[in-house]
Amino acid sequence: MKGNIPADFVHQVVAANNIVELIAKYTTLKKTGKSYMGCCPFHHEKTPSFSVSPDKQIYHCFGCHASGDVIDFLSNYNGLSFVEAIEELAALQNLEVPYEATNRHGQKTDVTNKIYEALVAASKYYRWCLRYDRNKTEVIDYIKSRGINAKTAQHFQIGYAPDKWQSLYDLLVKQYSLDVLYQAGLIVSREKGGAYDRFRDRVIFPIRNRKGQIIGFGGRVLPNKDAKPKYLNSPETPVFFKNQELYGLYELKLQYKNPDQVVVVEGYMDVVGLYQHGYPFAVATLGTALSQTHVKLLFRTTEQIILCFDGDAAGQNAALRAFEMVLPFLSQNKKARFLTLPQEHDPDSYIQAVGLELFKQEVLEATPAADFFIQYLLAKYTLSSADSLAELIEELKQILKNVPESAYTEIIIQQLAKAVDTSVLQLKRMIAQKNSDKKMLNNERMKRWVLNTNKLSLIEKALSFVINMPSEVHIAFQGKEEIEFECVTEQHFILLDALKIIRQNNGLSSALLVQMLSEKYEQFRAYFYQLLQLPIELQAPQLIDELVAMLDKIIKQACQNELEHLILKAKTSILTATEKQRMQNILHKIRKT
Template identity: 35%
Template sequence: MIKYISPTFINNLLDQIDIVYLIKNRVKLKKKGKNFFGICPFHLEKNPSFVVNSTRQLYHCFGCGVHGNIIDFIMNFDNLSFLESIESIANIFNIPIIYAKKSYLSKKIYKNNIYYKLISNLSIFYKKSLFDPLGKEAYKYLLNRGFNLYIIKYFSIGFSPFYWTNKISNNTKNIKILYEKLGILQIDKKNNNYYDIFYNRIIFPIKNIKGLIVGFGGRVLKNQNPKYLNSSENNIFHKSNELYGLFETKKENNIIKKVLVVEGYIDVISLFQFDIKYVVAILGTSITNMHIKKLFSITNKIIYCYDGDKAGIEAQWKSLKISLPFLVNGKQIRFMILPDGEDPDSLIRKEGKILFEKRINNTLSFSKFFFKRLFLKNFFSSCEEKTSLIYKALSFIKLIPDYFFQINLIKKLGEKIGIINLIDIYDSFKYEKKIIINNNFKKTTIRRLLSLLIQNPKLINLVPKLEFFKSSNINGLFFFIKFVNFYKNQNLTTVKILEQYRGTKLKKVLETLLTWNHMIPDNEIENFFINLIKKLKINILEDRQEYLISLERIKGLDYKKKQELWSLNKILIKKKII
């Protein structure tokens, strides 16, 4: 039976406990003034940056950014759920727990618990199937790839048989509908039977940081596309949040000095088998902000180790750019460039653990990879090219929160370009740097457009009519279209825009956008704005395209939507060629 605790009890609990008393039994704290300082338990550090405030009953770490009340601390420190942490605190202080008669648990959480159970049961079925006669070929494939029985069982690898129960009885129909919502089952419209989207694939269960299975990855046995298939996005699985192997990495290490980020399941499993147990894999996508936050909460060093080909190098560069806002003092990213044609799985099997770890210990630092990549195709045949490179480099460097790291990078840039006093240029956007840190804004296309409009209101006349789909997943698009439609054909000024939002939460946001320095000469602002609009239009069409493809996969498209998808494909191909 699911337990419920009322908000009233939680508030009373927080009133009765002392956060300092509880935390100092887990972290050594030293009082300085009104606050207590200690070494943060959530990341590696030498100097104490973890602060507990007894007056506000809150904690905060200036190193990794974790913060919250005592419930948050217990959840993170003891790896407990929200309910479990409350029960733990109540037991420590001998406070009787009063469970609510009325449910305060949302339907969403209740459904999620059902999904966790269903997906766990399915994983057990897949594991069993690998060792059944139907899984003989899959098991043989894994052995031929060099995996031993222990590692196969450790990662709960399984196999999806080529069939699924086609007869739908009254007892199983509802369960199958739930599996369909998880994106695992689909209906064959020809015979109205359910089939498993992972059929005839080797199954890799994907666990969240708590060890709960949230999805699957499936690999084909023979050469056919797609080679890998992940669970679709659903209530409990979001690939931008999850990292394959993160739970196992935390499980195997009390202190995680570094984490290797690779591209695939096989890479993680192979490295673990060779006793390199600090590896995670992204799930068929680029590294995300959430991924980096999770990794930097358990380690101070991230090493990107992608395949040794052109696509792998491009992925390394993209990871560098996404990582920039997270490079605070003490945090570092490094790059492990593999030989051409190799991946972590193939290389460790050729070289073994000792040589592979030598490569790990000799990875490229951020600065070396940054400048190597930046100067790859830049031969300064003109002042214009040199100026363009400076702006490009500074646009990346200014996103780094660590000011002294910025200074060193700019000095190095000046040496390479031949401008000794380049550091003076940086003073022009010191203020903008502070705004970015305080507000933690990512410069999306929508925000750049709004920023330029606030700074140069006349640009609003260049905005064409934009189409908005109800299915749109582009953050801020609805607001942007509403903003443009409201202010178009008005005698618009920056002051009027800000005054319109006085007393609202958006005012502070717009004031921040007003301070953004786009590093663009005045005579190029209009063209830059037009290009951003073109980019936005493509993003809108791509977003609609992705929605229709997803819809087709789930339940199919009617004739009208098929025509729309065909038209979108044609338009996007043409736009990208142009």
């Protein structure tokens, strides 16, 4: 972290940057009275409705209602954080940002700068290897076989990581510390000491942030090689957060500030391949599912997102998750469409097969988001089956439960109500009931607790044991089946999370476990420390035996509660196939224990 920026400096930056001069770099402005008018850079329009006031140093669009100062403009237009916007504005005026930082933070800032430098040096080395390494002919032949020419390779700064364990390490360790190289994601530490290069014998694709800085790499294994995985990305680092970055977005915005649409694909080879064949409007997620941060970033760039997925089951599941992410953001000025490819194709191979013009036409005719979801549900479920119909409605509830009402949700409900032969009002009531139940449960779960040491509940005793001896719990539960049960209170959720954290991390102290739990349950930090203060009279072996018995009882209670709920529901409505199977599993578990 770079530390906070003093409020006085923020004021100085705002005063130093003339908003008219800044915005005129991005859209044409014409003086009209005391203000300047132009077409809004945040949405497409033919008649100017975007006003910039030099007196007030603010902007406002009468069409999409975007407004703000120079910081807001840069943040929204370029997708920058507040700090990034301040840094860019300060650079325009040759001002140095005076971060409010302690020595510790100051050292981190220096490390961050070194990380950026090391990543640039690594990129230069990878590009050098593509030209001069002994395997260059094989690598270049592969790149050419994918239809990528030298100009495109240069545009994306494609390189090659040589088939050696420490070539990059040996080069960079002369300039950068092991800590910097490790934090940059360039090397991997050996268990017995030393380190080796993360990327070896792979085609390398530098990943840039919105400012053009290299923040990581993607590596694609060469054909006929045994290395796995096929695609390898840098790990998350102090400068690289996968759910906040999109591969190819920087390169796209170099050419097009406000493209009519952006196609989201799954891999960087797809982005490069589409660009090579004349379609430069593609970006890719970096080994993660599409996130809401991605969606916000995309809608700052364009008004229309095209989500392009393979036609196989994995591609369709990814498409459904993407639909859940984009639905809350859809509006008249923010649209999403879905393009499903034939199973044997990815975007790169498909554009080669059908050609640029047909691909562009299919992008234009991609399925609107609401239609995609409706088609998905009607294809997945059999409307003539009561069980299947109930499952359809349940999935609809899950997708819409946290989404505000909009024209899109209205269309989905209307069309599905017609398809399942029920009224729109009835379908809305079912969804509203689900949301109401969920809200009541959340309100109950989020109550703050005060520990009554004279009357501990069973779940509190178990939590106390787990928090007080995480290392012993890790050893005792290593290799055993993961514990699961239906959660009723917040304590149940925390107990499951605590056990999961302990299972995944050996050698945890109680303090570190509380710290990790507090990141998710911040309001209960004091409660955790109360649990830590409870007197523990037994030795570790006896405590583990007690804990196992407690967990067994908690699981039985949870199963019994869930079974009673299902039995009660079965008396008033039809259980879904999933619920019937769940009931059988619970009965089997109860008989077994």
